[in-house]
Amino acid sequence: MARTPDGPPPPPAVQKLRLRYAKRGRLRFSSHRDFQRALERALRRSAVPMAYSAGFTPHPKVSYANAAPTGTASEAEYVELSVVSRVDPQALRAALDSSLPPGLDVLEVVEAPPGALADLLEASDWEIVLPGVRPDELTAALQALLARDEVTVERLMKTGVRRFDARGPIVLAEVVDPRAEPGRARSEAGCAAQALSGDCAILRAVVRHTTPAVRPDDVLTALRVVADLVPPSPPQVTRLAQGPLGAAGAVADPLAVAGPVGGA
Amino acid sequence: MPVESLFPALEPLLARVTKPIQYVGGELNSTVKDWDEVDVRWALMYPDAYEVGVPNQGTMILYEVLNERPDVLAERTYAVWPDLEALMREHRVPQFTVDAHRPVGAFDVLGLSFSTELGYTNMLTALDLAGIPMHAADRTIEDPIVLAGGHAAFNPEPIATFIDAAVVGDGEQAVLMISDIIKAWKGEGRPGGRDELLMRLARTGGVYVPAFYDVDYLPDGRIQRVAPNRSGVPWRVSKHTVMDLDEWPYPKAPLVPLAETVHERVSVEIFRGCTRGCRFCQAGMITRPVRERSITGIGEMIEKGLAATGFEEVGLLSLSSADHSEIGDLAKGLADRYEGTNTGLSLPSTRVDAFNIDLANELSRGGRRSGLTFAPEGGSERLRRVINKMVSEDDLIRTVAAAYSNGWRQVKLYFMCGLPTETDEDVLQIAEMAAHVIAKGREVSGSNDIRCTVSIGGFVPKPHTPFQWAAQLGAAETDARLAKLRDAIRTDKKYGRAIGFRYHDGKPGIVEGLLSRGDRRVGRVIEAVWRDGGRFDGWGEHFSYDRWMNAADQALADLPVDVAWYTTREREFSEVLPWDHLDSGLDKDWLWEDWQDALADVEVEDCRWTPCFDCGVCPQLGTEIQVGPTGKTLLPVTVLGAPAQRLLAT
Numbered sequence: 001m002a003r004t005p006d007g008p009p010p011p012p013a014v015q016k017l018r019l020r021y022a023k024r025g026r027l028r029f030s031s032h033r034d035f036q037r038a039l040e041r042a043l044r045r046s047a048v049p050m051a052y053s054a055g056f057t058p059h060p061k062v063s064y065a066n067a068a069p070t071g072t073a074s075e076a077e078y079v080e081l082s083v084v085s086r087v088d089p090q091a092l093r094a095a096l097d098s099s100l101p102p103g104l105d106v107l108e109v110v111e112a113p114p115g116a117l118a119d120l121l122e123a124s125d126w127e128i129v130l131p132g133v134r135p136d137e138l139t140a141a142l143q144a145l146l147a148r149d150e151v152t153v154e155r156l157m158k159t160g161v162r163r164f165d166a167r168g169p170i171v172l173a174e175v176v177d178p179r180a181e182p183g184r185a186r187s188e189a190g191c192a193a194q195a196l197s198g199d200c201a202i203l204r205a206v207v208r209h210t211t212p213a214v215r216p217d218d219v220l221t222a223l224r225v226v227a228d229l230v231p232p233s234p235p236q237v238t239r240l241a242q243g244p245l246g247a248a249g250a251v252a253d254p255l256a257v258a259g260p261v262g263g264a
Numbered sequence: 265m266p267v268e269s270l271f272p273a274l275e276p277l278l279a280r281v282t283k284p285i286q287y288v289g290g291e292l293n294s295t296v297k298d299w300d301e302v303d304v305r306w307a308l309m310y311p312d313a314y315e316v317g318v319p320n321q322g323t324m325i326l327y328e329v330l331n332e333r334p335d336v337l338a339e340r341t342y343a344v345w346p347d348l349e350a351l352m353r354e355h356r357v358p359q360f361t362v363d364a365h366r367p368v369g370a371f372d373v374l375g376l377s378f379s380t381e382l383g384y385t386n387m388l389t390a391l392d393l394a395g396i397p398m399h400a401a402d403r404t405i406e407d408p409i410v411l412a413g414g415h416a417a418f419n420p421e422p423i424a425t426f427i428d429a430a431v432v433g434d435g436e437q438a439v440l441m442i443s444d445i446i447k448a449w450k451g452e453g454r455p456g457g458r459d460e461l462l463m464r465l466a467r468t469g470g471v472y473v474p475a476f477y478d479v480d481y482l483p484d485g486r487i488q489r490v491a492p493n494r495s496g497v498p499w500r501v502s503k504h505t506v507m508d509l510d511e512w513p514y515p516k517a518p519l520v521p522l523a524e525t526v527h528e529r530v531s532v533e534i535f536r537g538c539t540r541g542c543r544f545c546q547a548g549m550i551t552r553p554v555r556e557r558s559i560t561g562i563g564e565m566i567e568k569g570l571a572a573t574g575f576e577e578v579g580l581l582s583l584s585s586a587d588h589s590e591i592g593d594l595a596k597g598l599a600d601r602y603e604g605t606n607t608g609l610s611l612p613s614t615r616v617d618a619f620n621i622d623l624a625n626e627l628s629r630g631g632r633r634s635g636l637t638f639a640p641e642g643g644s645e646r647l648r649r650v651i652n653k654m655v656s657e658d659d660l661i662r663t664v665a666a667a668y669s670n671g672w673r674q675v676k677l678y679f680m681c682g683l684p685t686e687t688d689e690d691v692l693q694i695a696e697m698a699a700h701v702i703a704k705g706r707e708v709s710g711s712n713d714i715r716c717t718v719s720i721g722g723f724v725p726k727p728h729t730p731f732q733w734a735a736q737l738g739a740a741e742t743d744a745r746l747a748k749l750r751d752a753i754r755t756d757k758k759y760g761r762a763i764g765f766r767y768h769d770g771k772p773g774i775v776e777g778l779l780s781r782g783d784r785r786v787g788r789v790i791e792a793v794w795r796d797g798g799r800f801d802g803w804g805e806h807f808s809y810d811r812w813m814n815a816a817d818q819a820l821a822d823l824p825v826d827v828a829w830y831t832t833r834e835r836e837f838s839e840v841l842p843w844d845h846l847d848s849g850l851d852k853d854w855l856w857e858d859w860q861d862a863l864a865d866v867e868v869e870d871c872r873w874t875p876c877f878d879c880g881v882c883p884q885l886g887t888e889i890q891v892g893p894t895g896k897t898l899l900p901v902t903v904l905g906a907p908a909q910r911l912l913a914t
Contacts (some may be wrong), residue, residue: 015913026271027522029284034522041292041520041574048911058606071279086913095911099574101290101522234279 013051013061013082016112017089018255019096023074027103032067035104039079042099051082065118066242069215073240075107076124078254080117084260110180119215121253123171123245126163126216128203132232135177136203142175145219153221155212162212167220169208172249173219176202206249209242267299270357271365277351286314287348292520293572295327296364297337303447306330306338307361307371307408308441311383312802314362317342318519319527321581322377322414325514326435329780336443337370339363341387344393344804346799352393359394368394372446374408375439376427378416381779382772382802384423384501388794391426398791400428400475406458406677409465411442413520417552418503419727419843422779422786428462431471432846433503433550434536438470438514463496472501472846479784479842481866485824487783487840500847503550510537510561517572529577529610530569534562534594538583539871539879539889540615542653544683546726547583550848552881554872555890559590563597563898570607577608585611586618587872589892595626597898603629614638616655621666636667639678641692642686649865650685652858657697661704665714668705674715677700680723681700681745682737682770684862691745694718695752699759717764718753720746720846723771728848728856732841735834736777739809742770771809775801777831778816783842786830788819848893849887851880 023030030038040060043050052058061082068074089109097106130138145151151167176184178200207214216237223229243254278284298882299305301879308327309316317323323340330338339361342564343350352358359368368374368390388398400410412420412430420430431438442465449461456463465471476497480488492499518530535556538548557565566578570699578598580588588594591611598609609627616638624636640647640655648655664675679694698716705714722742725731737745746767752761778786792815800806816827835841837856844852854877862866871877872891882888 026275026288026290027285029278029288030522031283033286033524034285036529037524038520039574044574044576045571052606062607069285087911088913091911101292101787103290209842234276 009054010052010058010139011084013084015086016080017083017087017092018078018080018110018112018117019093019106020108020255021077021079021100021104022107023072023077023103024105025070025073025103027101028073029071030104031070032064035067035077036062036064036106038100039096041223043081046095046099046166048081048095049083049085049087063117066121066209066213068239069144070219072216072239076239076241076243078117078121078242079113085256087239093095104225108255114160115253120244120257123206123208123251124242125240125251126203126205126207126219127238127240128205128216128220129236129238130170130201130203130231131230131236132199133201134199135175135201137229138203138223139175141223141229142173142203145222146173146227151225155218155221157212163219164212164214166214169210169214170219171206171208173203173205173246176204178202190242206245206251208245220226228243267366267370269365270360270367271717273355273357274352274360275347275367277355277357279352280868281348283315283523284343285862286342286521287344287360287362288522289365291318291362291522293517294340294363294519295331295338299337299364302337303335303450304337304373305371306336306373307341307366307445307827308338309341309343309368309374309376309387311343311376311378311386312903313345313800314342314521314523314866315525318521318523318525319531320377320379321515321531321533322379322435323390325512326375326377326439326517328516329436329512330439330443330512333440334442335447339366341368343383343389343800349389349393349799357654359390363406365904367690369396371407371408372450373411373442375411375413377435378412378414380802381416381422381776382415382807384779384790385794385798386824387423388791389799399425399779401425402855403428403458405454407458409446409458409461413438413469415550417548417779418846418848419780419782420472420474420846421479421784421809421842422782422790424784425787426790427474429465429471429473429474430459430846431504432501432848434506435504436506438504438513441468442471452867463651466497469498470504472503473497474784476478477845480597482849487842489840490842491762500845502847502885503849505849505885506536506889507551507555507887509533509555509557509890513561515651516565516568518569518575520573520575521578527579528575529579529608530566530573530575531579531581532562532565533582534580534585534588534591535582535891540584540587540653541858541868541870542641542729543651543858544680544723544726545583546729549729551583552849552879553889556588556892558892558896559594559597559898560894560896562594563601566598567601567901568725576606577610578602579610579612581612584613586614586616586623590894592623593897599629601898601901614636614849615639615662617659621663621664624667624672635674635676636664636672637665637676637678639677640697642683642690643679643692643697644690646865647683647686647690649867650862651683652862652867654867658729660697661700664701665704666707668714669708670700670850673705673711673713674717675705676717676719677701679718679720680751680771681720681767682723682742684731684734686737686745688745688748691749692752693718695756695763696721698753698763701781702759702762712762715764717761717766718749719766720749721768722770724773724777724780727841727843728850728855730855730862732781732855733835733837733839736774736831737770738832739824741772746770753849754819756832759847772801772804772807774827774831775807775809775812778812778827782830782840785820785823785825789816792819801896847884849879849881849884851878851884854879
């Protein structure tokens with residue numbers, strides 16, 4: 001028989017808020033669980049009136065959606081939280097941002113409209129900086145990849161090695177030559193150092209969210225499978241955006257559907 | 265000279281290792297100071313993985329105490345996992361601090377805190393990666409002073425060739441004293457080089473410099489004598505004792521890492537020292553006398569610690585937390601303060617006889633109810649008299665009955681195997697005790713949903729305890745005894761299924777025993793193990809008993825001693841012990857009498873509530889017991905005050 005704690009149930013949630021945050025610089029090495037702990041502690045330090053689950057070990061009500069992999073930077077991570085007193089989204093953004101370490105930066109807070117946040121996150125726009133790779137060799141490899149209907153890749157997961165198609169979910173992809181178009185690199189890393197000293201190419205790819213998710217390293221694996229492209233040093237990956245997938249393959253802002261409230 | 269950050273060299277490697285966040289630094293409440301703005305620079309190492317090292321209270325306290333000094337900086341470094349170690353060697357990245365990623369070799373001091381001897385091989389990895397010569401004798405004026413502290417430093421002899429110095433006892437004042445000496449020596453232009461600095465440290469009487477002592481051996485392998493090899497060096501080095509804990513409210517702002525660590529809570533040391541007199545317990549012997557923090561001092565540390573961290577759990581630490589003279593008022597005051605805030609309170613070390621259910625109810629009022637854990641240590645009444653841990657089975661049954669009738673369903677019991685005079689029969693009584701616990705639990709709760717977990721490991725005799733002369737039980741004998749206990753629990757048809765059984769086999773205990781009571785000759789074994797790839801000996805997946813035994817066979821082959829000589833051999837009173845010249849304050853005659861009392865099943869009381877029984881610590885070190893009650897109470901605090909108001913929508 002399930003036991004429940006004595007005493008009254010926890011107060012109900014009266015407001016839901018959606019946050020966009022960035023994972024930048026060194027803190028791209030934080031895992032999703034690392035971020036969860038950091039956020040929950042920041043919520044306590046800044047005294048956010050969080051709603052808690054019932055039970056013997058109450059947890060603050062925070063929904064996490066589709067976190068970027070460890071080692072990957074992001075400008076577009078999203079969470080939703082529930083509070084027991086109405087808070088001002090702007091004040092919450094400022095308080096949380098100053099409470100989290102530099103590199104985990106809260107960019108935007110809006111009041112959540114009805115519906116699930118996860119449903120809005122249909123695709124991601126990735127920027128993959130490849131130091132030591134020439135733009136022309138990346139272009140050739142990408143053309144070979146896009147010419148195929150399906151490219152099977154393998155990834156080691158907790159349940160063992162899984163095989164899945166990494167081509168199908170790629171909606172759009174293009175190569176940016178950082179020397180030809182110096183303004184096009186959007187992530188902070190860009191190819192700044194490499195552009196001066198050697199080869200560097202940038203891959204931009206819009207990838208639809210599927211199960212299992214096709215991650216940037218799966219796209220790189222696919223490039224290796226079709227064209228034997230092996231980057232000589234670790235790629236620097238940044239998620240530039242994630243959200244609803246538009247008709248032309250553009251990724252829209254998932255917080256824009258919230259209407260005119262909030263924003264930063 | 266500016267010291268460059270190693271991070272640009274490290275960063276490309278991080279994409280290729282597990283849990284890279286542990287090497288990044290930037291923890292909340294961490295400190296980075298300008299290299300050139302200070303006179304003395306400490307690298308503090310907890311020689312284990314980051315996840316174990318960050319929550320270590322000792323390191324965290326010293327980090328803060330040192331960084332509060334404007335003329336001193338302290339940064340932290342931890343043992344890197346083998347995956348990063350290999351990449352660092354390949355790409356020539358030296359051992360770094362996580363705060364500013366500065367090379368450890370550039371600091372004035374590398375201070376290592378050894379809670380356990382199993383960190384010794386990790387020290388050698390760090391020295392090697394840092395480019396610091398492994399043997400103290402080979403170091404130059406450009407190398408840091410390698411300084412050991414922590415409980416294991418009470419017998420630093422096995423690592424005597426690797427360290428320059430050791431400090432025993434409380435570190436707070438000691439690190440400041442050492443900083444002053446280094447600052448003065450550097451300010452004078454480093455006269456006399458490294459030797460002069462070590463001499464200045466040794467002359468204080470509170471810093472042990474192994475190179476200034478010679479050890480002579482008898483033909484049979486025992487030590488003949490340990491003596492200073494130059495004038496001005498004391499015959500015995502004293503431990504440091506901090507009096508008045510309220511003047512040392514550290515850590516004030518505990519580190520909050522992004523990476524997951526073994527303890528994620530605000531830990532407040534509610535008292536230091538213990539005089540219960542458990543004869544196996546090194547911590548209880550070497551941290552005397554008892555010094556309580558006041559109830560108001562504790563309350564203030566918790567309030568500030570929670571605000572500075574956002575942790576949701578508070579640990580009230582000590583060697584026996586329910587023994588604090590105001591524990592009842594403290595628990596109630598804290599429960600009142602933090603009611604409704606989902607803040608958990610825990611009392612990690614609780615004696616059965618000091619525990620009461622009102623206390624447990626107060627602590628779980630915050631909404632979080634953890635399991636109850638008690639450590640009877642010995643299975644039989646007789647054995648508990650031998651070890652002087654006088655908790656009776658009646659106490660235990662009464663306590664668990666109260667717990668089970670108040671809604672607890674799970675009790676964990678900790679024991680040791682291989683205690684002096686122990687027989688199979690003593691250990692088998694653990695099964696009976698667990699069965700009684702389950703029977704009582706079912707009776708008072710009216711439910712069969714009752715669990716009791718028995719957790720047991722091998723006993724390792726430790727220096728500066730009455731059992732320092734005792735023979736350790738061999739690994740095979742330990743395992744055989746544990747197997748009998750396991751079978752006894754499994755064959756109990758009525759209660760066996762409700763009893764969980766967890767045990768640690770005897771092999772790691774033998775290595776720990778070798779390192780605990782070893783002398784300088786054991787250093788060869790440590791180095792041989794390290795050269796053979798030994799790392800992270802506290803971790804089951806990395807520890808190799810065979811590697812240790814093979815290394816010992818070879819390294820000790822030309823000596824009249826072996827692993828058994830160090831571990832399973834009983835010592836005589838007249839034998840010179842490797843740590844006799846390190847003064848823990850305990851009178852060796854008293855320790856011997858207490859050992860003889862143990863063999864005669866005679867108990868000794870706690871001097872907090874009986875007259876002094878002359879263990880020697882207070883008169884020897886000029887210290888005294890500091891206990892309450894203060895009679896003060898905790899006033900309510902506004903937990904959700906101004907910060908919350910600022911956030912609310914208007």
